[in-house]
Amino acid sequence: MSDSNTTDFTNPSTFILLGIPGLERAHVWISIPFCTMYTIAILGNFTILFTVKTDLSLHGPMYYFLCMLAITDLVVSTSILPKMLAIYWFNSREIDFSACLTQMYFIHCFSVMESGIFVAMALDRYVAICDPLRHSTILTNSVVAKIGLAVMLRSSLLALPFPFLASQWPYCRTNIIPQQYCIHMAMVKLACTDTRASSYYGLFVVFCVIGLDVFFIAVSYTQILRAIFSLSTKDARLKTFGTCSSHLCAILAFYIPCLFSALTHRFGHNVPLHFHVLIANVYLLMPPMLNPIIYGVRTKQIRDRLLRLFTHKGT
Template sequence: MSDSNITEFTNPSTFILLGIPGLERAHVWISIPFCTIYAIAILGNFTILFIVITELSLHGPMYYFLCMLAISDLVLCRSTLPKMLSIFWFNSGEINFSACLTQMYFIHCFTVMESGIFVAMAVDRYVSICDPLRHSTILTNPAVAKIGVAVVLRSGMVVLPYPFLVRQWPYCRTNIIPQPYCVHIAMVTLACADTRVSSYYGLFVIFFVMGLDGFFIAVSYTQILRAIFSLPTKDARLKTFGTCGSHLFVILAFYIPSLFISLLYRFAQNVPLHFHVLIANVYHLLPPMLHPIIYGVRTREIRGRLLRLFTHKGA
């Protein structure tokens, strides 16, 4: 390759996002469920925030963490969907290099943040079920605020090396990203240098940050399940399990696909590219839509406040 071609993409001013490679003709049709998911996610998470903020009885640790999760979901949707829909509808795949790095940072930062929020939720459920008499003295408002700040700072610091590592690589092959948004591993694969540092750091974040979160959650829920099964009656066990069932379902839906996608992208090279991209999109887009639905349906206090809200408007 000539020197002129090598320098052309060394610090590209723009990248080109392809959307879903191989399914370009179906982009308009694919945009319909994606747009629907976006609308439901925005409406659902804003509804959760409105209900918790306006209902004083919901001003407690579990609902504060739920608000953090809703805000994180809103940022994730806002970071990915608008650009994705512009690609599907207008074939507007060009994105500024700095904007691409910013999008990548926000996607990974708030994904790690959600992992931290799930740990905080698991701690709240553990104290609530295993030590209910001390719940109000352990998880005070200042303690919850400190946990929230720690979750935000940790995610911001852990993901901060991503854009700096990506910016230093030369891009002498192409500036085309076969994705509808910028993610770390997709940009690293475009570089024409030894990017093992970026790859190893990405694996570190997956296994030693989010993986450690998953371990703490597993330990918490092991203790929670032991406490539940030690209850004397079946009704008491079912009632107690109902208070953490939605959390457990959401947590499993977050960690299992995340691990599967990361391993699939790195090691399953024979899988068609459009399958990689579709699975990754579903993973990033479905949770922000499902979280408010799950918590709205399964959390009695939120469900009751929502019913009163609609009943009052209809009266």
């Protein structure tokens, strides 16, 4: 039989992103909330960066980590939203193989980086509450910079195997990705070779890296809560706990969709595909939108600075 009608995807030059399979007719309507989320994420995170930069009283460890978080959220959302909107609005579904690998790297790298930043912020809260007199001497600017560098190097190195392994696989089945962007598990399902090593490594990143981060955060907050409950008055306990509330809300907004998305991808075989895709979108887009809102509303210093900024502009 002639092979002229078969296509060789061993070295595909492009992949086809389907968007949300089964909901193609609703793409334009679905784009509205996602575009709104992206707009809020861009405006909110740039506002956080501008506020911290222009107010010298906010030049401290907590706000430096918050700026790192804002930059991470901007990169994550920008790495996926423009292509998603191109699919929704212009049916532009093709993506170059190299661009697909690059997008995969950025998504996984900065997702791991965000988790590391939450650990750093938990450390800051632990020192500020459990050893407040030494906070300024322990978390100096150089130490904060070293922590940020360590978080960046860890995420960069951990995410590197994903595109490297994917670039080595033969793709002899199809080059169609039933997603809106390139992620590791979507590429694994297209490869026609043994991908167990890559799948095991993906599980290692999810359970060991994210799991260890959650463990360290839990240990920090166990000590923080012990210190809070040892305070003499209820007002003091509530005021101290209030300094942690924004961090706790941001943690929940990140880790709950993250773990749910990872588990449904690997074990939710009976879950509809469009539900997988929508959950993945929530996991990647919700935190960048919510984080600046949470910190803007719950952090008194940022809230006061923003109020002064808008008041001066209005007068």
